[in-house]
Amino acid sequence: MIRATLKSLAARKLRLAMSAFAIVLGVAFVAGSYVFTDTIDRTFDDIFGGLSSDVVVRPDLPGETDLFTGFATGTTTTIPAGLVDDVSALPGVERADGEIEDQSFFVLDTDGDVMTTQGAPGIAVNWHDGPNAEGDPVLQLVDGELPAGPGQVALDDRTFENSGYQIGDEVQFVSTGDEPRVSAELVGVVQFGESGSLAGASLSVFETRYAQELFLGGDDAFNRISVTASEGSSAEQVRDEISAILPGDFEALTGADVDEETASAIEEGLGFFNTFLLVFAAIALFVGVFLILNTFSILVAQRSQEMALYRALGAGRRQVTRSVLLEAFVVGVVGSTLGLLLGLGVAQLLKTVFGAFGLELAGGLVLQPRTVVISYVVGIVVTMIAAYVPARRASKVPPIAAMRDDIVSTESSRRVHLYVGGALTLAGAAAMAVGLFADVSDAALLVGAGIFAVFIGVALLAPVLAVPVLRVVAGWYPKAFGTVGRLARENALRNPRRTAATASALMIGMALVTAISIVGASANATVDKALDDGVRAQFVVSNAVGQPFSPAIAEQVSQVDGVDDVVSVRMSGGLVDGDQTFLQAFDPVAYSQAADLEMVEGTDELGPGQFLIGEDQAESKGLSVGDTVRLQLPGSDGEIELAGIYAQTPLLGGGVVVSQQTLEDGAVPPLDSMLYVIASDGADLAAVHEGLNTATADLPTVTVQDQDEYKQQSRDQVNQLLFLVYALLGLAVLIAVLGIVNTLALSVMERTREVGLLRAVGLSRRQLRRTIRLESIAIAVLGAVLGVALGLLFGVSLQRAIADDGLDQLAIPGGQLIVFVVLAAVIGVLAAVWPARRAAKLDVLRAITTE
């Protein structure tokens, strides 16, 4: 039996290849995601491993250190120079070096453009030659000299190479300090660590005193102390020794702990990428299941005579089942192997793309045994599950039945489909509803599982749904295309189960694309409406990636002719009653001039130690005016009082608003995230815009936008994300197209005699191709129609569910949805090319005499 199976497999290489392809793509995504994230992990472990000295002393921050949150700008709390001396005097300490570090000090190249990758920090540090925990220097001078005094700087070698500067040139910087523009003479080039890779960031090195001048307002203080333990003392001992003498708002950690914390924060930041890719891998595999299921179903149906012969020759039912499963196993193994290889290619591609964007990942790809195991398990299990149903059906073929041509699914099995499909659809919809609208902990999981169940449910219902839909989709064929059209329509309708299963694969991709496009359109509409209705300020000054900027800019902007008022908005993270919370800080009275802010309770006179909150959050947290919550900031920990409750606006999202003084008291650096600029009455807006542009001309980190530009920018951001998602979902659609190709090709094989007869009685090759093309279009459009319908359901419920979180405008991109359906028709045409050509090539005589 095994030999027979393997022989039958080898005889159908093409078929094997086609059904394996779905597995290959799915597994490639899984393997690619793991290899890529492992490579990222390795890279950051390399960069940060052994970066710190034996022990690090730093201000004690509440909550987790999160490098990748744009508003986590650190703290203004500094370490006085005296503490460095105290630490270095301890017996277990060989040396203690005070360090200054700023994360928002950006190098401009010779063209005046910011050098770092968007989102990556511009790091500035003071020079010291203290070693890391392994005794190696962190920075090495590779060219020129070390910066020895004011106005001198050394750059890291990567930045230096790309900048166009020569040693001796005056380098331009943008800082968040009081002086937004700084320049310094380039005196040397340093290399960071062994590889020099900074993952897209830039590094500027200054002499200590000058760094204090630039970043700490000239105080003789530091951000951090790097401590080297003396011979014979362990890092842990020294840490404890230091902890004993530290004031309460500082902490001492071993370097190893700090490095691990830094690396894992970055990995977590990029970890979403892994999740993202794995989600698409799951979608690809899920769609692949339909393709494999369908392929195996058709193959089994076609081989039912062969199966029956085996049965007649005495093979047991289980043997027949096993032979189909064995075939699936082989397909799974082949598919997983190729998928794993392709996955390495995918990871390499991602690595190259990241490199092109400045995030260079040094070294080769990391292939862990875990990746290999997961790839094979996923590939093989998925294939065998997909093959199990047809396998069982195959085993049920009674030897006699196989002599008959048509094995029609029985009425009862169709009813089972109807019930199970209906139940699954309802259960899935219910799970979605609970996840979306009720307050439960595992909402995302529920929604995901719900969508999954709805997909399977609808796919089971699809044979029933397909008939009426096809009658509409292909109903006009006979009128428009005569007999050719009638044949195509009847072919699409003759086996609803097969047509529906084929269309289901496309349905899934289309449903997701539709849902995403609705969410995207709603997001755009929400922003548009929020700005149209809620913002009175004519201009907005902001940073493209949300990095905060110097308050000096607000000062400069307010000097521009025709500017009446400038409202600054600051942002920070903080712990509110122990929960990580996003805080906004502005003067509500001034803000209400620039944008909508209506109080429903309390006052908008916001003093230090007070806060405002939106209506919904006040309700859900059970807060009323006068209540207090605990607020922890880097430099403060105390109660703040609720001064007022405001009506929810899309712009504010209903979150916590504090005064800027509260943030400054909490040692949050005083940096602006956004400026609303209000023009004076009757001012020439074009002239004001011009003036604002001039005022910010030498600050490439911020942009001035009027409302239309601001809308366009946020729309562009949404659309960029959409296109990324579309591109990845395109993969699911590609698999679906393969499914159509496969089904058509196999159907044509099945109908060889029919094709022969049609050709014999005078159907031309062109007419035959058109017949198959029309059938293909009908299948594709069926999938698209079901998909768009489901996608509408998903998209609208998703929008409804997060309406309260800001996405309160529902927009259905009707034109786009029509484009999707038309695209599906095009997909149908493309999918038919090969099967149609194959059918047209059939030799008439041989076709008609096939058994």
Next chain:
Amino acid sequence: MTTEPSSPRTAARAVDLTKIYGKDDTQVVALGGVTVEFAAGRFTAIMGPSGSGKSTLMHCMAALDSSTSGEVYIGDTELSGLNDKELTKLRRDKIGFVFQAFNLIPTLTARENITLPLDIAGRSIDKDWFDNVIATVGLADRLSHKPNQLSGGQQQRVACARALVSKPEIIFADEPTGNLDSRSGTEVLSFLRRSVREFDQTIVMVTHDPSAAAYSDRVLFLADGQIVDEMTDPTAEKVLERMKGFDSVGQQA
């Protein structure tokens, strides 16, 4: 029962037709230079033992297969010079087919199957002629049925009606009764003969059943790729007698 040909015209003919399968050592000569004429308005049966080349002859005559050498004419058209498009058009407009099995498209109704060649060609249907044909095959009340709702005999009659309705130059029937019980077979054969008598249709039928051959005007006997004999006004007994002769010849050889 002798009927003079109502027309001296030739509906189809082959001149020195050969068909060789395979190459070199494995060559099989299916037709070894057959020259034959099929007069218009006549019912001709081709008989012969298996492997005699009777099906090959029909396939070559019917533009379903290409010949190795020689000429085939349908009316005045010589086939070897035609490309696939022209052959398709020829089959559609000039030739009718009745196959042994699988004659109908399962997704189309009987009526749609009957008008299929006309529909494919985009030709309009001659209503009177259609009704006439339907009445003759006795399918008036079965027209909206799908093939799987029809008996084997009915299916073959639909196939005959299809062949007839486009008024082809010639109809080729390949063992049209091979899969039928004798009563259904008789119906189909009677119908074929009626269409020759009443509608002046030309029919060439391949069969190995002497009683089927008895319905024809003329029987050609093939053996080893050659026409070895022919018989006009056959009866089942005479044909059977002749066939026995071949069998014994075949066995001796």
